[in-house]
Amino acid sequence: MPPIPDPIYKPENILLFEAIYGENLISLGGLDAVDNMFSDLDLTGLKLLDIGFGLGGVAFYLAKTYQIEVAGIEIHSWMVKYAKAHAPKDIAPHLKFAIYNQAGEIPFKAASFDLVYSKGVLNHVREKSNLFRQVNKVLKTNGLLVIADWIYPEIIMDDSTPLVNETQKSYQQVLEKTGFKDINFRDDNMIFLNYVKKLLENITVRREYIEKEYDAEIFSTIRGDHQKLIDEINHKRKFAVRIIAKKK
């Protein structure tokens, strides 16, 4: 069955994303979560590729903090336009954003990146083999793939949601099959539990704004989804992980 397109990724939701996650971001934990993702890696001098850059905030932050080149790919062309238009002027020459067709090729040269990363994206990608093969191709030898994602104790097939449930085993298998080695999973669940709690505080402060700009139902859906997430984390039904894999 083809993946269900996620209907939330529309330009009219930009203000909502930013009210929830922070400027130019669409994933949990804000810039603290970006620092956490790379906490044990030195990015100085590296050339990076962001898979699913969203509004571009993660790429902007890394390019600025480390004064490095960051490229990105997205499946939504409006996001490419948005990130190009909103890139801070001083780092714009270090940034390159391109459209990517899920079934196609990553539009960058082979062996041209030291590190490819993806934050909060791969639980939207049901069939990871093609993407990981492509990532492998654009990485230099011994280059790293760094992922922030969710894994589950067991695979649950649910075609009613656009999200995918991977287990540690299924992730490990697809990474090995697509040319990666030295695969390491770090359990970030307690850190993400705090991000979710902070998000709930944050949306409570912005409740009036969210209800005025969108509606009360959207506010209660976001609150309900994140309360459910706290429950899932506490009961170990879902794990936030940081995965690192090396190109063979």
Ligand SMILES: C[S@@+](CC[C@H](N)C(=O)[O-])C[C@H]1O[C@@H](n2cnc3c(N)ncnc32)[C@H](O)[C@@H]1O
């Ligand atoms: C939760 S957002 C995260 C955006 C960004 N990484 C961030 O942290 O702000 C998920 C993003 O994944 C993108 N996406 C979904 N499937 C994708 C795919 N197969 N390849 C690249 N990006 C994808 C969506 O367009 C969306 O921007």
